[in-house]
Amino acid sequence: xxxxxxxxxxxxGRKLLTGLTGVALIVxxxxxxxxxxxxxxxxxxxxxxxxxxxxxxxLLWIAEIGLVAVFAIHxxxxxxxxxxRRRARPQKYHVYSSKGAPSRQSLSSKTMAFTxxxxxxxxxFHVRAFKYGxxxxxxxxxxxxxxxxxxxxxxxxxLDPVMAFAYTFVMMLLGAHLGxxxxxxxxxxxxxxxxxxxxxxxxxxxIAVLLSVGFLFIPLYIYFTGGQGALIQY
Amino acid sequence: xxxxxxxxxxxxxxGPDVKGAFENHTLDTVNEHMSFLEMLDVLNEExxxxxxxxxEFDYDCREGICGSCNLVINGRAHGPKRLTxxxxxxxxxxKDGDSIVIEPARAAAFPVIKDLVVDRSAFDRIxxxxxxxxxxxxSAPEANSIPVELEDSTFSFDYAACIGCGxxxxxxPNSSASLFTAAKLSHLNRxxxxxxxxxxxxxxxxxxxxxxxxxxxxxxxxxxxxxxKGISIASIAEMRRNxxxxxxxx
Numbered sequence: 397x398x399x400x401x402x403x404x405x406x407x408x409g410r411k412l413l414t415g416l417t418g419v420a421l422i423v424x425x426x427x428x429x430x431x432x433x434x435x436x437x438x439x440x441x442x443x444x445x446x447x448x449x450x451x452x453x454x455l456l457w458i459a460e461i462g463l464v465a466v467f468a469i470h471x472x473x474x475x476x477x478x479x480x481r482r483r484a485r486p487q488k489y490h491v492y493s494s495k496g497a498p499s500r501q502s503l504s505s506k507t508m509a510f511t512x513x514x515x516x517x518x519x520x521f522h523v524r525a526f527k528y529g530x531x532x533x534x535x536x537x538x539x540x541x542x543x544x545x546x547x548x549x550x551x552x553x554x555l556d557p558v559m560a561f562a563y564t565f566v567m568m569l570l571g572a573h574l575g576x577x578x579x580x581x582x583x584x585x586x587x588x589x590x591x592x593x594x595x596x597x598x599x600x601x602x603i604a605v606l607l608s609v610g611f612l613f614i615p616l617y618i619y620f621t622g623g624q625g626a627l628i629q630y
Numbered sequence: 631x632x633x634x635x636x637x638x639x640x641x642x643x644x645g646p647d648v649k650g651a652f653e654n655h656t657l658d659t660v661n662e663h664m665s666f667l668e669m670l671d672v673l674n675e676e677x678x679x680x681x682x683x684x685x686e687f688d689y690d691c692r693e694g695i696c697g698s699c700n701l702v703i704n705g706r707a708h709g710p711k712r713l714t715x716x717x718x719x720x721x722x723x724x725k726d727g728d729s730i731v732i733e734p735a736r737a738a739a740f741p742v743i744k745d746l747v748v749d750r751s752a753f754d755r756i757x758x759x760x761x762x763x764x765x766x767x768x769s770a771p772e773a774n775s776i777p778v779e780l781e782d783s784t785f786s787f788d789y790a791a792c793i794g795c796g797x798x799x800x801x802x803p804n805s806s807a808s809l810f811t812a813a814k815l816s817h818l819n820r821x822x823x824x825x826x827x828x829x830x831x832x833x834x835x836x837x838x839x840x841x842x843x844x845x846x847x848x849x850x851x852x853x854x855x856x857x858x859k860g861i862s863i864a865s866i867a868e869m870r871r872n873x874x875x876x877x878x879x880x
Contacts, residue, residue, distance in 0.1 A: 398833060403877040407808070407840050408870050411847060477804065477846040484738050484805035484845035490639075490652065491705035491731045495712065495801065499855035505848065506803070580849040586867045586874075 415584030417470040439629045440536045442547045478509040504575035511573040518566045551623040560619035564612040571608025634660040637729040662722035686745040694718040697793030702733045707797035707856040715858040735800030739843045752842040759838035760831035761814045763823045782820045789816035791859040798853035804845030809853035811839045812865035829876035
């Protein structure tokens with residue numbers, strides 16, 4: 397029998413790892429979205445959430461290291477699949493088309509590498525802009541020293557049309573990636589029988605759309621209301 | 631019986647290491663009852679009469695049960711009709727005046743031998759790695775001595791229907807052989823006769839599949855759509871489950 401490392405680097409193992417890390421990333425973005433939506437809560441909710449998250453200290457570092465590792469594994473395997481695919485078919489077809497159902501070939505499944513790479517590049521800029529971006533300071537209840545005013549940073553950032561529309565575009569790509577990704581992860585982890593998976597595919601698509609719309613609503617709302625919208629109390 | 635004119639664009643390649651190219655031919659004498667391969671026979675006859683070289687293509691039974699034919703027709707393995715091998719595809723599925731592009735299955739693991747014929751011995755090596763059971767040789771055993779549950783025999787038979795044509799590899803955007811390998815595994819793993827080698831089999835066949843240079847499975851499901859026998863990708867999920875079990879069992 398193969399060693400664990402050999403098993404994990406086999407085609408089956410890589411698929412399992414892609415599915416597992418994919419599920420972990422979905423959990424992360426659900427939590428991220430819930431956090432983001434506190435922007436629409438009471439005036440201090442978003443900054444309080446950010447402050448509490450940062451005061452976790454070492455726990456947050458561990459989570460961040462874990463998250464970077466999960467991203468790295470998911471991206472590395474994804475790119476290696478793309479690389480293998482080019483190697484496995486050096487001569488392309490002159491004409492190629494899908495035979496239709498039950499095939500799951502769609503714009504979503506065919507663009508996994510593209511949407512993945514764009515999101516990977518996006519994350520670098522995203523972390524730089526919001527985690528390491530310069531902010532003004534504000535006060536929140538229960539804390540007697542100034543804390544970062546991330547809410548102001550978010551609002552001013554998305555008043556810039558380039559930022560607002562770039563984020564919207566990338567969040568649409570996220571939805572496209574998850575459209576195939578959620579279903580594929582369930583199949584890879586053998587949690588679903590592909591024969592009975594029409595419901596899983598539909599559920600995956602709905603979750604993908606909800607997450608995508610949840611994220612892209614924020615930049616669009618801020619941009620089109622000029623940061624003065626009634627939903628954001630500031 | 632209506633006559634059809636069909637414009638063909640067919641891959642011509644003299645040998646494995648030679649660069650190939652498409653050749654155009656028009657056939658005016660195609661009738662709707664011809665199978666796709668009979669249409670190619672007619673073309674080849676015309677070519678031979680004209681002193682030209684006929685196109686090489688694989689076939690044997692022409693009944694959809696041997697898995698020899700594996701043409702990629704207008705970008706689809708075995709052509710437009712589901713659950714139909716190219717030899718069982720009739721020209722009535724096309725219209726008068728249609729243009730048809732015929733290519734060999736394209737995968738690094740299936741090198742072209744000549745024209746539309748590819749070398750599928752990679753599949754044989756996957757089978758040799760574990761697609762067998764151990765029985766005592768000699769006279770045929772009594773068929774009823776090993777009871778098999780109906781559910782297991784039906785399951786096994788569904789996957790035993792795989793004819794190894796390689797359409798799954800040809801159609802997979804990644805050129806993965808997962809459906810073929812998984813079908814062979816599902817065929818043997820559920821039967822009492824296949825039980826002793828179950829764990830060894832899944833590890834060995836997955837390893838061989840990768841060694842042959844097939845790509846990864848991305849759960850596109852295109853393989854199931856083109857499979858002339860309708861083999862389900864549920865077998866791939868089963869292969870993954872068995873692989874994990876075998877690894878844990880160590």
